[in-house]
Amino acid sequence: MKLPILKYLAIATFSLFVFSCNNDDNMNQMTTDFSGTFVQKDQMGRPAVNTVFVSSASKNTFNTTVPSQQGAAFQSMFQTNLMGLSPAFANAVDKNALGLDAASFTGLLATDVLNVSLDGKTTFFDGTNVLTGRALADDVITVELLLIFGGEDFSENPTLSNDNVDANDKPFLTSFPYLASPW
Amino acid sequence: MKKTKILAVTIFSAIIGLVAIAADHIDAPATQGTSADITDFYAFQGEDTNNLVFVANIQGLLSPTATASATFDENVLVEFNIDTNNDNIEDLVIQAIPRDGKMYFFGPSAPASPGLNSFVNVSATKSEVAITPYGSNAIVATQNNMKFFAGPRDDPFFMDFAQYGAILAGNAPGFNNPGADTFAGSNVLSIVVEVPKSSIGGSGTINTWVEAKAKQ
Known part of the structure; x- marks a missing residue:
């Protein structure tokens, strides 16, 4: 095989490789499995x-x-x-x-x-x-x-209507992700 | 769960004197102590007031020792449900599911069908963030006009739950003043998503709730 043909083949192969991999979404969907049925175990709206x-x-x-x-x-x-x-x-x-x-x-x-x-x-x-x-x-x-x-x-049963814990044990952040770093 | 983690959790629980837990921590026998146990749910306006923030916390009462080995379960899908027309049926969902050190997010998008069984909607808008390891600074991803975080955080919930339990058991007449935060010093695994309000209804009131669903 002559050198120029080799070169073109190499370029073509490389281009194919790049083309098939540059779409990140498609690559991830090909390699990451999200299949299956997920059945409810727990749910929550309002606290407690x-x-x-x-x-x-x-x-x-x-x-x-x-x-x-x-x-x-x-x-x-x-x-x-x-x-x-x-x-x-x-x-x-x-x-x-x-x-x-x-x-x-x-x-x-x-x-x-x-x-x-x-x-x-x-x-x-x-x-x-x-x-x-x-x-x-x-x-x-x-x-x-x-x-x-x-x-x-709000005046009845005062000893039952306030647990007297009014704030978190760490200050929250003003910016994303808002929750405090772990202990 | 590894034996060391069970031991750590047991010791920690014994130290802080817990029997059962609020806000939704260990709320029911089938989820208690499992990777599908939702501990808390928050929804609030973001620092950028054009955005709304959703927080789901799972696997509560992690001691600092237990937190390093706590992981999101790849068989558990966490789903934020959004009802935009006040019939308490989800019109949009944001799905979060971990794979190989990353948390993947799909949506907001209409679910294939609402209700108790879900598929991951892989054709929806897809985003991802590396799961922040314990001890590292928070890793935040900004993709598709949304922000994402997944990893351990301080449990933001606060309550004198031990005293509440004592009252219910008839062992105390009321709360103490000051009370003692039963959740002080404990961590949770958090999933935080910030989305433009325009992507979840734009204005008015939404009804929202979070679900944990396990792969069948």
Whole structure:
């Protein structure tokens, strides 16, 4: 074989190699396997809902019920557990500071999704905005304790309505990825 | 799980006196202590207010010793679900799944079908980030107008869960003041995604939740 032909062959082979590899996406899809069926094990919208309101025997079922069916399946259990748990909901006329009675409060919570505003401040509750997201520094447990135990004006059961842990053990970052470095 | 890790987790749990956990940490027997146990979920406006940030934390209560060997499970798909029309059925998903030291992301895109079973939507917008090793600075990828992170972080959740357990068990009349953060000094594995709001509905209110799904 003459040298020029060898050279052209080499260039052609090299070009083929480059051409077939320069599309990163295609290469990854050829070499990385993402196949298979993935079956639900756990889910979560709002903090502590499964932990607090779902009876022990139903916790796995709650995790594998799609949110659109959770209200019908679990609202009644939530209401029973709420009224058993909190003296602030012992009477039928009792409401929390959002003006929700036991039925409407548990109706809200049983569908375990996080409502998030795309138009402004995102917070679980900051005194003004209610359920517009969940920020890292939000004291979600005290908010939930107040709504469960605090009664109509947050004044009932003061020893049950605040865990007195108001902030994280490390400061959050102002920039991505926002969470603090690990211990 | 390796024996050393089980030991470390056991000792750590004993030290901080845990029985069971919130916010969603160890919420149910089938997920408790597994690689598919979601501990927490956050959704908030980004530093750039045109963006929204999603955080999923899994495998909670990692002691510093256990964190170095904690890994994302390649058989577990983490899925951020986004409902844009208030029927509590996902219209968009962002899927995250690890492969060989990287976390791959697909979406946001419409799921092939909503519900309990998923396929990885490999035809959706694909992004990736190297998983940050324990002890390294956070590795952040910016791709397709989105930002990505995967790796160990301090558990951002805080609560006097031990005292809450004591109250429920009838062993305490109320919380202490000051309380003690049961989650202080513990880590989680975090997946953080920042996306333009325009890619998930643009304005108004979305409903969102996170799922962990295991390969069948």
